[in-house]
Amino acid sequence: MENSERRVISxxxxxxxxxxSRITDLFSARGYNITSLTVAPIPETKYSRLTIVTSGxxxxxEQITKQLHKLIPILRVYxxxxxxxxxxxxxxxxxxxxxxxxSTLCEAYNGKIVNVGENIIIVMVADEPKRIxxxxxxIKRYNPKEIVKSGAVALER
Amino acid sequence: MQISGAQMVIEALIAEEVTxxxxxxxxxxxxxxxxxYKQDGFQHILTRHEQAAIHAAEGYSKxxxxxxxxxxxxxxxxxxxxxxxxxxxxxSIPLVVISGQVPMSLIGTDAFQEIDAxxxxxxxxxxxxxxxxxxDLPRILKEAFHIAATGRPGPVHVDIPKDVTAQIAxxxxxxxxxxxxxxxxxxxxxxxxxxxxxxxxxxKRPLFYLGGGIINANAxxxxxxxxxxxxxxxxxxxxxxxxxxxxxxxxxxxxGMHGSYASNMAMSETDMVIALGARFDDxxxxxxxxxxxxxGVIHVDIDxxxxxxxxxxxxxxVGDVKNVxxxxxxxxxxxxxEKYKAWRDTVNNFDELHPLTYHEDTDRIKPQWVVERVGxxxxxxxxxxxxxxxxQMWSGQFYPFSxxxxxxxxxxxxxxxxxxPAAMGVKAAAPxxxxxxxxxxxxxxxxxxxxxTAVEKKLPVINIILNNNFLGMVRQWQTLFYDKRHSxxxxxxxxxxxxxxxxxxxxxxxxxxxxxxxxxxxxxxEKDIVAFIEVIVERMENVMPMVPSxxxxxxxxxxxxxxVK
Numbered sequence: 087m088e089n090s091e092r093r094v095i096s097x098x099x100x101x102x103x104x105x106x107s108r109i110t111d112l113f114s115a116r117g118y119n120i121t122s123l124t125v126a127p128i129p130e131t132k133y134s135r136l137t138i139v140t141s142g143x144x145x146x147x148e149q150i151t152k153q154l155h156k157l158i159p160i161l162r163v164y165x166x167x168x169x170x171x172x173x174x175x176x177x178x179x180x181x182x183x184x185x186x187x188x189s190t191l192c193e194a195y196n197g198k199i200v201n202v203g204e205n206i207i208i209v210m211v212a213d214e215p216k217r218i219x220x221x222x223x224x225i226k227r228y229n230p231k232e233i234v235k236s237g238a239v240a241l242e243r
Numbered sequence: 244m245q246i247s248g249a250q251m252v253i254e255a256l257i258a259e260e261v262t263x264x265x266x267x268x269x270x271x272x273x274x275x276x277x278x279x280y281k282q283d284g285f286q287h288i289l290t291r292h293e294q295a296a297i298h299a300a301e302g303y304s305k306x307x308x309x310x311x312x313x314x315x316x317x318x319x320x321x322x323x324x325x326x327x328x329x330x331x332x333x334x335s336i337p338l339v340v341i342s343g344q345v346p347m348s349l350i351g352t353d354a355f356q357e358i359d360a361x362x363x364x365x366x367x368x369x370x371x372x373x374x375x376x377x378x379d380l381p382r383i384l385k386e387a388f389h390i391a392a393t394g395r396p397g398p399v400h401v402d403i404p405k406d407v408t409a410q411i412a413x414x415x416x417x418x419x420x421x422x423x424x425x426x427x428x429x430x431x432x433x434x435x436x437x438x439x440x441x442x443x444x445x446x447k448r449p450l451f452y453l454g455g456g457i458i459n460a461n462a463x464x465x466x467x468x469x470x471x472x473x474x475x476x477x478x479x480x481x482x483x484x485x486x487x488x489x490x491x492x493x494x495x496x497x498x499g500m501h502g503s504y505a506s507n508m509a510m511s512e513t514d515m516v517i518a519l520g521a522r523f524d525d526x527x528x529x530x531x532x533x534x535x536x537x538x539g540v541i542h543v544d545i546d547x548x549x550x551x552x553x554x555x556x557x558x559x560x561v562g563d564v565k566n567v568x569x570x571x572x573x574x575x576x577x578x579x580x581e582k583y584k585a586w587r588d589t590v591n592n593f594d595e596l597h598p599l600t601y602h603e604d605t606d607r608i609k610p611q612w613v614v615e616r617v618g619x620x621x622x623x624x625x626x627x628x629x630x631x632x633x634x635q636m637w638s639g640q641f642y643p644f645s646x647x648x649x650x651x652x653x654x655x656x657x658x659x660x661x662x663x664p665a666a667m668g669v670k671a672a673a674p675x676x677x678x679x680x681x682x683x684x685x686x687x688x689x690x691x692x693x694x695x696t697a698v699e700k701k702l703p704v705i706n707i708i709l710n711n712n713f714l715g716m717v718r719q720w721q722t723l724f725y726d727k728r729h730s731x732x733x734x735x736x737x738x739x740x741x742x743x744x745x746x747x748x749x750x751x752x753x754x755x756x757x758x759x760x761x762x763x764x765x766x767x768x769e770k771d772i773v774a775f776i777e778v779i780v781e782r783m784e785n786v787m788p789m790v791p792s793x794x795x796x797x798x799x800x801x802x803x804x805x806x807v808k
Contacts, residue, residue: 100424104373108365115366145551152548158370158390161424 092121093147094171094240097136097154098162101127105159109136112157118142118150122173122237133161137239139215168243174212174236175222181205183228195221206231244415248377248408249274252341255384257284258416261312263303263671264288265296269316270356271343274408276314288671288700291692293320295664297327298690301336302668305651306626308461310391311338311668317345318356321402322363326658328398329367333655334482335459337396339387340368346406347375360402369397377410382418389420394427395546396459427545431562431570439517439541439558440574446515446539448586449475452498455482455654456520456544462565463647466519467491469568474580476590478506480521481639484650489643495590496599499527500790501636504597504799507790509590510535511797518542520564523553524655533795543567597788597801599640608757610634610709610780614641616757617679617707620764625677626669628652628704630662630686633715636786638681660689666704667697677705677768684710684734687775694747697773705767708740708777711784719785723800744775751775 099105106125113120121139128135140150147165154163179188185199185207192198195218197211211221215238222233246254252275256264265288268276279287290296293315300311311331315324321342331338345354361373370390372383380403387399443449457466463486470477470493478498479486487494496503498510510516516538521527528534531553542549542556543564550559560567601611614637617625623645629635629652644650651669653661662680670678687708697704709715714732721729741751750772752763760778767774788799 104361104365107362111365149548149552152552156546156548158422158425 090141090143092139092141094166094169094238095138095140095151095154096164096166096240097138097160098128098133099136100159100161101132101134102159105134108157108159109154112153116149116153118146122235124237124239137237139238164242166240166242169240170243171214171238171240172212173215173218173238174210175218176200176208176210176234177222177225177230178232179207179209179228179230181207183207188225188228191221191224244413245411246414247274248374248380248403248410248412249278251377251380251412251414252384252403252408253278253282253284254414255381255416256312257282259310259388261285261310264312264314265290265299265303265668266314267293267296267316267320269320269343271317271345271405272314272320272341272408273343274405275341275343275403288667288696290664290696292690293323294326294660295690295693295696297324297331297338297340298658298661298664299668299671300338300340301327301331301334301661302628302651302665303672304336304338304668305665306648306669307672308648309672310388311336312341313338314341316343316356317360318358320356321358321360325363325367326656328364328400330653330656330658330661331398332367332369334455334653335396336398337391338398339384339391340398340400342400342402343408344373344402344404347404348406350404361400364400368400369395371400372402374401374403374407377407377412380407380412381414381416385416385418385420386422389422390425394425428547428561429545429563429566431543431560431567433570435558435560436567436570437574439560440571440577442539442541442558443473443475443515443517444577444579447582448513448589449515449517449583450509450513451475451477452510452516452518452521453477453479453483453486454519454521455480456564457483457486458647460520460545460564461647462520462568465565465568465572469572469575472572472575472580473578474583474587475517475578476509476583476587478502478509480524480527481652482654483521484639485644485647488645490645495594497639498796500529500792501640501786501788502790502796503594503599503640504788504801505590505594507788507796507799508593511795512589513538516540518544519568520544522549528553529790529794529796533797600802601784602802605781607781608755608760608778610711610778610784611637611641612757613707613709613760613778613780614638614681616760617764618643620761621677621679621768623649625679626651626673628662628666628669628678628680630680630682630689631657631659632683632686633711633719633784633786634681634683634686634709636716637709640786659686662686663690663693663704663706666706667693667700667702670702670704678703680704680706682706682708683715684708684712684737685714687740688738691743694744694749694773698748701772703771703773705764705774705776708775709780710737710740710777711780711782712737713782716786722783722785723789724791740775740777744773747773749773749775752777754778
């Protein structure tokens with residue numbers, strides 16, 4: 087078995103119907119992994135940008151980029167080496183938890199409290215994926231009720 | 244001009260110089276068929292099953308080099324066609340397949356004969372479209388033909404809702420196709436080509452590995468030139484048969500699971516593989532880690548994803564194989580043919596040690612003899628299609644192919660039922676040649692309804708049924724690898740093939756002896772109507788040599804040596 091490593095691939099596509107399913111179908115049909123996938127239109131263009139976090143051997147990653155290139159509505163495929171990568175997470179806590187502690191923790195991870203209700207508080211953090219994972223480990227003791235992650239977005243340096 | 248979507252389809256097909264369309268009408272495509280009725284720009288061939296329409300279009304395309312066109316309705320019409328789409332996708336056959344769809348207002352409501360056609364065809368076409376506005380139709384159809392035929396060819400599916408075929412919009416087919424996201428790379432990198440030619444010149448035991456891409460690229464005659472000028476021996480894949488003529492001294496043979504001993508040994512001994520339009524399919528390579536183990540690899544392919552997918556290429560060259568071979572020919576002076584004499588002798592010795600042959604050791608006709616005999620009698624005058632199974636491999640092994648596009652077979656998908664409709668398409672494309680379909684008693688029943696099409700449209704395909712009362716290839720594997728447990732492969736219960744052909748208005752022959760076979764074939768060729776020639780052949784004959792699945796190419800099961808009668 088060749089070494090499997092985590093890779094981030096950015097894909098610029100024409101923003102047309104079914105383009106996303108072409109991409110996800112390709113991953114499932116060829117047995118590639120998708121760890122996370124984010125997609126949004128690029129402002130003031132007819133394109134969208136996808137950020138796909140995947141894993142595989144060098145050969146598999148090369149195949150993924152080549153196979154993606156073959157899809158007709160795909161303009162560009164970047165396999166990133168040196169990049170700035172961010173991910174966002176939102177977490178819901180019971181309001182009975184120690185809000186001050188949670189708030190301090192959030193600040194350490196580029197985040198803050200974004201909503202305070204009668205029974206719950208919601209926080210958000212935005213940071214490197216590894217740090218987000220770390221944050222999510224640390225907040226376990228505050229009994230998080232719900233966690234949502236955005237998936238990674240990335241830009242080459 | 245302002246015309247309906249249905250009229251646009253007709254106008255576009257005529258503008259694309261389509262002369263033959265294969266298809267089957269139905270509810271959602273009726274507006275288009277109404278326009279077909281009114282026009283005389285192309286002929287429509289009504290098959291008796293949608294799968295056959297696609298295979299016929301494939302055969303037509305393979306024989307003519309043009310884009311094949313088929314038309315079908317929504318729902319079951321489309322799902323019946325999926326096997327054909329998948330087949331064309333695997334073998335890189337350019338097709339445009341137009342299907343009807345339920346009206347836009349009903350899409351997503353589980354309407355009668357509704358299926359998510361583009362959702363299904365996505366994974367078995369090069370590209371597909373759901374047309375939502377007739378104004379897009381000229382552009383989409385033009386793109387469809389362009390995408391199907393360029394780069395690595397393949398099928399393109401266009402799904403048109405019924406109300407879109409009725410909608411009136413502006414039709415202008417003079418528009419240019421401009422796809423900023425689709426620009427196939429056709430010219431090989433000159434520096435890389437130069438390096439590859441140097442690598443060939445420096446190698447001691449180079450070997451051409453010729454693939455079906457050469458046929459698709461119409462590059463066979465350029466490749467012949469390159470092979471002859473370099474004096475380097477060549478092996479062909481099943482899909483490349485006919486690239487070199489059977490009597491070419493540098494053609495070693497077909498390689499792979501049922502390749503010749505010499506071809507597989509040459510591939511195992513070579514120090515430089517020159518792969519042209521081949522994709523290192525598992526049926527060719529056997530065990531990958533042992534494949535051409537000591538060789539450098541030059542890989543020329545139009546599809547970058549085919550390069551280094553399975554075998555790492557030391558000299559990857561992305562480009563149209565015809566362009567690249569022409570560039571190679573300009574540098575051919577560096578390669579000295581004399582240098583490879585010893586290597587050529589080695590390869591010839593392999594062939595003398597275990598030539599591709601069979602034993603005539605039973606009373607019954609040997610299936611290989613039938614293929615050889617048709618080759619002797621018709622040779623270059625016939626185009627050869629096949630179904631899938633033992634007869635297919637014997638056709639690839641024993642027919643004396645002399646030109647590209649002479650051999651039409653389902654290589655990638657391995658679709659039983661392909662042969663007969665494909666042979667009809669071949670006949671429609673090349674009426675001056677006899678169209679033979681080598682088939683088996685299993686395969687022929689998978690599209691035998693096409694007897695009706697062949698009779699009606701006067702497509703006199705000669706189906707040669709090598710009848711061993713077995714699903715022969717599966718039986719062979721069961722004999723060899725499943726301790727002779729012939730599970731569900733005994734086809735002793737059979738129709739009367741002669742009467743079956745006759746029931747449709749064709750002609751049938753049942754043949755037990757060689758004399759009867761010669762007479763039947765002669766008669767069928769003269770009669771010029773669709774025929775079944777059922778040849779009762781030796782039941783337990785195996786296709787040899789054989790590389791067991793996943794085994795190394797050099798570990799072949801070989802024909803037992805016997806005194807030849």
